[in-house]
Amino acid sequence: MVGDKFFSLTLVAQDGIGAGQNVSFAYRITNKSAFNANNIVVNDDKLGLISGSPFSLAPGASHTLTANGLITQTTSNIATATSDACLAGTKATATVTVLQPPPCSVKQALYKIEDDKYKLKITNPGNTMVTLDTFVLNWPVGATYGAIKEIKLDGAIYKADRSPLAVTSGVTISSSNWTEAQVSKRQLDPGETRTLEVSFTSKYKKENCPGGTCLSGTATFVQGCSLELGQ
Known part of the structure; x- marks a missing residue:
């Protein structure tokens, strides 16, 4: 040339x-x-x-x-x-060259059900970090849970008193609704296990919710995997 x-x-x-x-x-x-x-x-x-x-x-x-x-x-x-x-x-x-991310997988185990709390152990067994993206939880009509007051993973990542979104049964918390601005608070490193804790505004007798089966929902992660909650 x-x-x-x-x-x-x-x-x-x-x-x-x-x-x-x-x-x-x-x-x-x-x-x-x-x-x-x-x-x-x-x-x-x-x-x-x-x-x-x-x-x-x-x-x-x-x-x-x-x-x-x-x-x-x-x-x-x-x-x-x-x-x-x-x-x-x-x-x-x-x-x-854009590299395709390795497949992600996240596992859960029911940790504890209290009158106004639902706790899961969330584990990332893969070799890539995962980031919680959306979250939705359902409970039976007539249950007295009220609404979700707080969600914790690494500290509080959602607080009802800091959000205009009222999270009742079936309402999805999307990526823009998390009240904690630091994305790292919603991330799990490879091999890491954390407790996902959901607190409600009202109490529900845990004996009416054996094994956690009265709760169901889905947590999705940015990397493409998801958890079916309550399973």
Whole structure:
């Protein structure tokens, strides 16, 4: 290419990531000519004009620009550098490969039922961290549980007095409804076991709920697995 006589352009990207993550791209431009290069502009076919353009380079000098892009699938970015003296430009390509996450699995064991509490032991036996995403719990019509007052995993992750959502039987707590802002509080590392504790606003006699079978529901995780609660 004509442009290659004037510039060398190297495009480097972080490779091997999970979908839905930001990737850092680095664009290194070197002036290979014996003349000053003015109004150098770098464009990326996916990200557009790269911030820091235009700029100038003395003979033999180099300059690096950076940019970030959200990657949802394996993709190749093509960068082009042009200047006043090199309108044809020179190009470089970088491919980012999206890795599929390993399958997740979460297990549960009934820990304790109290008059106004429901406790489970939640274990992550897999080799990747899991994040609690949504939660819904059902109980029989006429039961006197009232509503969910609090949910704990690593400390309180949902508090009714901090949320406009009234969580009664069958109401789903979605990812935007958790009152604890730190996502890490809803995560389980590989091999980790935590107690999931649900507190209710009203008491229900535990003898009327043998084995926890009067409660049912589903907890889903961002990584794709789920728990059928009360089973």
